[in-house]
Amino acid sequence: MDLSFLSAPDVGPLLFLGLCFASFATALLGTLTGAAGGLILLAIMANVVRPEVLIPVHTVVQLGQGLSRTLVMRKHVVWETVAPFVVGATVGALIGAKVFVALPMDWLQLILGVFILLVTWMPKLGRIGGVRARFVGVGFAATFLGVFVSATGTLIAPFIAAASPTRHNHAATLGILMSFTHTLKLAAFAFVGLAIGAYLPLMVAMILTGAVGNWLGEAALLKVPEQRFRLIFQICLTLLGLRLLWMAAQSGGWV
Secondary structure: OOOOOOOEOOEOHHHHHHHHHHHHHHHHHHHHHOOOHHHHHHHHHOOOOOHHHHHHHHHHHHHHHHHHHHHHOHHHOOHHHHHHHHHHHHHHHHHHOOOOOOOOHHHHHHHHHHHHHHHHHOHHHHHOOOHHHHHHHHHHHHHHHHHHHOOOHHHHHHHHHHHOOOHHHHHHHHHHHHHHHHHHHHHHHHHOOOOOHHHHHHHHHHHHHHHHHHHHHHHHHOOOOHHHHHHHHHHHHHHHHHHHHHHHHHHOOOO
């Protein structure tokens, strides 16, 4: 059987199928846990996709996953967070497209890791100020940093958790806010002339398999008690925060 159509630069048919499965699994995980899916998919893709196109391709796939999750769970979106988030995200994208992040990567990882742990285990920090002002800042930070590190769902997840009465609200709101973030990032990438057309078949296939993962995740979420969801969410974010601290220590030569 000729599977040559399942290809992209340096991505053969078997790897193509493997990445599609990874998209499905991480979308399912992301819906169930409210975090982690995008970051895990980025870590997988970082080992097999060219560095110069990794973040744009990952962004397109995450956009597709976010839109499909929003479509499936649209009635659960916490809409009061959306408009202020978009305002901050637009500013973050405009600045992120032009500004080089001077902060060393190890310090950036350290700050993000500490921040995630603090907001996860001290939830009142995620409720500082009014919803509008808070999500303007969250939108700016998520999109500005996302231009450089792509998977920033972990950054905004604690704030969404603080504003979401239920796990369904959390998953749906995360999906729509990250969709706006990824859309603006893609506009920023287009502004600086990045081209990823050769990866279109791969991106479409990963978006479709991610949509299936979102659909199954939403169905499974109905069976997960609210208290258990919150616990799983905290554990996942804690592990991701600790991972960032470990990566920071390694990058900085501290261990």
